[in-house]
Amino acid sequence: MNTQSVIKEPVEEVVTGKAETKKLPHQNMKKLGLIGGTSWHSTVEYYATINQSVNAYYGNNTNPPLTVYTINQAEIHRFQKENKWDSIADLLTEGAFSLRKGGAESVMFCANTPHKVFDIVQSQLDFPIIHIGDATAKAILKKDVKNVGFLGTIYTMEGDFITKRIADNGINVLVPEEKEVLIELQRIIEEELTYGVVKPASKSYVLNVIKGLEDRGAEGVVLGCTEFPLMIFDEDLEIPTFDTTEIHSMAAVDFILGN
Template sequence: MKKIGLIGGISWVSTSDYYTLINKGINDKLGGLNFSECLIYSFNYAEIKKNNDNNDWDSTFKMLLKAAEVLKSGGAEAIVLCANTMHLIADKLQNAIGLPLIHIAEETAVEIQKKQLKKVGLLGTKFTMELDFFKDKLTEKGIETIIPTSQEDKDFIHYTIFEELGRGIVTEETKKRYLEIANGLIQNGAEGIILGCTEIPLVIKEGDLSVPIFDTTLIHTQAAINFQLS
């Protein structure tokens, strides 16, 4: 089994899901007492959030590079960033660390292709929705991506990711609003909805919408499992 390094704490809630899903996935494949051989470097989320608020991606990159170096020194053969937004610097990090980085958007694009969809809606932080680092990976595969057009909707998603979901807080009111926003994207032609933040699966589940959902946490962890067993 190949050893992987998880960079988490962005947030601890989704990192816990990553650890659980990867270990269960390995056990499903191998049975017995077989589980994932992995290392975890978990950040204090407040430090990452402060950088984000100041648009200081250089400082965040230095933090992630240090984490990746620690994981590499511990024997990790690939890096998994346990957050969509951090993939803004994923390509740069992979080049600097000299290890494979299992890219969440690339893996999501593969799953969308399997369903032969051409237009999907993307929900995530403002960085994920408004910048191109995630959407470009889909465009390379001929997939069009749309995001909410209302600034109020984008602000709501961004706020609740950090102030509610990232703290493990889930309310029916927030779930209802997320579903309304997702259904608006479907009305605008989205054939599927990407849950482009690792906390959004807390409020949108399979069967909640009339189109397929692409849970990036599930997709990413399955890719990590496949790498470990390759």
């Protein structure tokens, strides 16, 4: 596993301007449930980013009230290949109810692809799910970027359950057009990155795909699979990257701190 991003610097947006203001009493933090395991490598990134950012906010080792529910990724992959998205929705709903029983006031799916069944799961709950696409759109608008490339699983690139959510905010979203590219990106995610394996040849391939999107007018790129930040870093590109793992994690921090 590439652990470069597991231990992170405190996220500046949480720290800046807080030194002289009154902190939220730690007893008032909201409890959040994370539905992870898809993959556990990226779930670790969520957990690290949220904890480190809350630590930075308080200036000590105050930890947020988090509960993690891990889904069996092998089951998820099997249901995806069998096109059994209702079964995936059932697993996520079960996880959400379990977290709710543990006191969670909101939950999030720690990956992009599960958001394909977001509406199904949300319709069965009386508490909110924090949507990764909404958080990503806000981050893109904050950078004043109007055209973005989007890389993710084949399901997120062929579907519009994430890209439309972003595009509805006036942002033009570009995805790779060639079917063979979608298939190869899926292979890299499923056979390598979900196991924490980063191969130089695969990284070069992904960077070339991003260059192709840039040639089509992309002013930034959304790493719309929470495994891609294990491979692609800001310094690899000249255009801004939108790391959905970190963006979603920071939306979690905002919720926990009541922002």
